[in-house]
Amino acid sequence: MQMDRHHGSGETSERILDIAQQLVQTRGYNAFSYADIAAALQVTKASLHYHFPSKASLGLSLISRYEHRFRHLLEIIAGKDEPAAEQLRSYMSVYAGVLADHRMCLCGMLAAEFETLPKPMQSALDHFFGMNETWLETVLRNGLQDQSLRFDEEPRALAQFIVAALEGAMMLARSHADDGRFQASVRRLLAGLGI
Amino acid sequence: MQMDRHHGSGETSERILDIAQQLVQTRGYNAFSYADIAAALQVTKASLHYHFPSKASLGLSLISRYEHRFRHLLEIIAGKDEPAAEQLRSYMSVYAGVLADHRMCLCGMLAAEFETLPKPMQSALDHFFGMNETWLETVLRNGLQDQSLRFDEEPRALAQFIVAALEGAMMLARSHADDGRFQASVRRLLAGLGI
């Protein structure tokens, strides 16, 4: 279950997004520049402005594409009609896959920089996390109903906690270069749901 | 239990650190400049270089002071000889106090920007988180022994999970401007320890 497969084309815009995404996930939005992308792609900075007139538009496209891909993975997971416990494991393995690539979640990184981002990017981030929470909430409710999960909290609040804990675990695992930490957090989160 | 009381003096270096800290906690290390501090302090940029010759030295001083203050609070909490459950509540209320000030944890913010930081700052961050985890680990072990806490994991791994979950909860609560989320995460974390 991967977040960054190339989907054919290889159009220049997509390649720009690929490079920019990797830069944001490792360095952050405020720590990368058009010059970085231009060097990696071996074109001039000016060319990039043809595809993305402003850095803000590039940033917004990054979030849109990321949410689209993320949503696609979640739909696949939900479509398998597996038990809630297995769906949760798959959900967390999506995060683990990003981390294995030595990257932070794109939107987790941007959440740290939230205050410095243009409004449209802030709104897109809200939307991404809302989508995640809603998906998780549904899985949690299903797990409660068929008694495959055990917990007391409101499903929505618990979904928010899980997202936050996963983002925090990614952030600290990455800065400590220790994937084991993340896996331990995943086990602890699942144990807290009785699985 | 607060993280940013003025401790007398008001020396220029301290005032620079106060302003820089607030800027890093809200905007990040890569999104603030000497110009921002100079404007807030009503001096010129050049004056700042007298106190902190480079931005890297300023950043390092920020982490050192923050860890020093944090450690001081933890020593006070530990010194009260209260039950482990109460110490954990106090620990988490330190984080809550930072968030109530509309700030991210200084070191949590820097952890997101980890890859872009100068080596000395990276080492200082490692030290800060190691100190936190060690303190928490001790409290968790005490709680296990006097049976005031219930959990299965290794205390160290659990301490790492708690720190990561708190940092993640702060980050998302701040970007959603919703302190309630953070409090819910705190309750969930405590519930996971049987309290």
Next chain:
DNA sequence: GTCTATAGGTGGATAGAC
């Protein structure tokens, strides 16, 4: 300790040729 002045670099962005 703080100032003016300035250096040398990089940021995002635009105009216009090809």
Next chain:
DNA sequence: GTCTATCCACCTATAGAC
């Protein structure tokens, strides 16, 4: 679509007067 050339704002940092 990509290029060269250029703009202006901003960055960190330094020299030297006061």
